[in-house]
Amino acid sequence: MTTLVTPDAEDALLARTPTGLLVGGRWREAEDGTRFDVVDPSRGTVLATVADARPADGHRALTAAHAAQASWGRTPARERAEILRRAFELVTARADDFALLMTLEMGKPLAESHGEVAYGAEFLRWFSEEAPRVSGSYATAPDGRNRLLVTKRPVGPCLFITPWNFPLAMATRKIAPAVAAGCTMVLKPAELTPLTALLLAEVMAEAGLPDGVLNVVPTTDPGGVTGPLLRDDRLRKLSFTGSTPVGRRLIADSADQVLRVSMELGGNAPFVVFEDADLEAAVEGAVTAKLRNGGEACVAANRFLVHRSLAVEFGERLAERMGGYTVGRGTEPGTRLGPLINEAAVAKVRRLVDGAVADGARIALGGRPVEGPGYFYAPTVVTDVPPGAAILDEEVFGPVAPVITFDTEDEAVRLANDTPFGLVCFVYTRDFDRGLRMAERLETGMLGLNTGVVSNPAAPFGGVKQSGLGREGGREGIEEYLETCYVGIADPFAHTTAAGQEAR
Numbered sequence: 001m002t003t004l005v006t007p008d009a010e011d012a013l014l015a016r017t018p019t020g021l022l023v024g025g026r027w028r029e030a031e032d033g034t035r036f037d038v039v040d041p042s043r044g045t046v047l048a049t050v051a052d053a054r055p056a057d058g059h060r061a062l063t064a065a066h067a068a069q070a071s072w073g074r075t076p077a078r079e080r081a082e083i084l085r086r087a088f089e090l091v092t093a094r095a096d097d098f099a100l101l102m103t104l105e106m107g108k109p110l111a112e113s114h115g116e117v118a119y120g121a122e123f124l125r126w127f128s129e130e131a132p133r134v135s136g137s138y139a140t141a142p143d144g145r146n147r148l149l150v151t152k153r154p155v156g157p158c159l160f161i162t163p164w165n166f167p168l169a170m171a172t173r174k175i176a177p178a179v180a181a182g183c184t185m186v187l188k189p190a191e192l193t194p195l196t197a198l199l200l201a202e203v204m205a206e207a208g209l210p211d212g213v214l215n216v217v218p219t220t221d222p223g224g225v226t227g228p229l230l231r232d233d234r235l236r237k238l239s240f241t242g243s244t245p246v247g248r249r250l251i252a253d254s255a256d257q258v259l260r261v262s263m264e265l266g267g268n269a270p271f272v273v274f275e276d277a278d279l280e281a282a283v284e285g286a287v288t289a290k291l292r293n294g295g296e297a298c299v300a301a302n303r304f305l306v307h308r309s310l311a312v313e314f315g316e317r318l319a320e321r322m323g324g325y326t327v328g329r330g331t332e333p334g335t336r337l338g339p340l341i342n343e344a345a346v347a348k349v350r351r352l353v354d355g356a357v358a359d360g361a362r363i364a365l366g367g368r369p370v371e372g373p374g375y376f377y378a379p380t381v382v383t384d385v386p387p388g389a390a391i392l393d394e395e396v397f398g399p400v401a402p403v404i405t406f407d408t409e410d411e412a413v414r415l416a417n418d419t420p421f422g423l424v425c426f427v428y429t430r431d432f433d434r435g436l437r438m439a440e441r442l443e444t445g446m447l448g449l450n451t452g453v454v455s456n457p458a459a460p461f462g463g464v465k466q467s468g469l470g471r472e473g474g475r476e477g478i479e480e481y482l483e484t485c486y487v488g489i490a491d492p493f494a495h496t497t498a499a500g501q502e503a504r
Ligand SMILES: NC(=O)c1ccc[n+]([C@@H]2O[C@H](COP(=O)([O-])OP(=O)(O)OC[C@H]3O[C@@H](n4cnc5c(N)ncnc54)[C@H](O)[C@@H]3O)[C@@H](O)[C@H]2O)c1
Pocket: 161, 162, 163, 164, 165, 166, 170, 188, 189, 190, 191, 222, 223, 224, 226, 227, 241, 242, 243, 244, 246, 247, 249, 263, 264, 265, 266, 267, 297, 298, 299, 395, 423, 463, 467, 468
């Protein structure tokens, strides 16, 4: 079989990728020397073994971050910006390495991994430009007397917990604003995809990040390593990206220290197609919103709500387009859909699809795992899904598009909002007023109007309801890492002479 990358090139990259813990600028083994396997989801075989941090390693990492905080926080913003800019250039220069590593450990096709390199690197560039723009204000109180000086300072040492689905971008989306703001960090990457984060840490050091500013502790015991850090009063902030159940628990665990928290959690995105939509554009957007990252994205369209007058044709065209996707290992030419992350993910998708069929839905495409090694599930379109089916309530996190119908705008709004999540909605309509009405009526942090992609480092990414707290990216992203400090100053004219008072 031909591949875009030779096995030798894969081995060479894996051999030069760090596999230790990064603590205080030094690569080291776990305290008890344990390591864990990183698995290739397209084959089920072991790619590498990585040091498996223990609670003592997490403690050391926070000690290093805490020790580095004071001098890092005082480093001029321009210097921090230049480190980020160099990191952007280094990641871009090593795009082939980052892309291949993500394809190997996470499974997405190489072309998509390259897309993530560009996306992830852009957070470094965007926040290199934001770092020198942090500013405060000076004002006179409304009664004309005291002066109000408002400044910003770094929050302090942060803990980052990231998921496996975007191994680079979910890390840079946190690291870049933290560096820009002057915070130090402990990063715990997902145990399924630690290699990309470790390579990124190496590149950040090469870009000039001082020792101890970024510490990385992969572990198979995430609760055991991060729990004590949340209770340690040297930590000032937690930023988490992952599932809502884990996020909910981490918010509770952060309450003891009253930590600042940012939460990027799960979604259940509706993709609404009105009767006046450009149908071809809607199908195109639907394929992107569904199959980007193989459907393993928090912003993946999870429910297709289509006006009854278009539903049959939409379902047929969607099935035709998704059926054209070649499934395979991400390094093989022509592959457009890679494997799911592991066996449990395949079992979950299977349960949801089989459950919908048992409830009366119809399979228009696919509907089953792909035979053979690895964790593949065929592109799938399910139509006539009845209300109440679990597939409409849970994040599918796979290449499955359930289609349901509606008759009126009010019904579309009711169905779209009928979820505890509120991350993103997609709306297709040629009526701009209707688009704006939907932007105001839908309970969501983000809305794609006639587009299937909203993710952009220059935009505030985040959700409402149980999809999270706070925003990443955009002008807002750096604020998550800054504290506001206000200094009240006595009226500078209060004790001046009569002449001085006149000058007031
Ligand atoms: N809103 C967003 O920006 C966004 C982005 C990517 C993924 N996600 C969501 O993430 C989920 C998929 O990712 P996942 O399966 O890796 O999620 P997950 O919640 O299982 O794991 C996320 C991270 O949390 C860690 N973790 C798990 N249990 C923990 C514990 N008790 N204490 C501390 N850390 C713990 C994991 O090791 C991993 O690093 C989906 O729900 C997806 O929607 C959201």
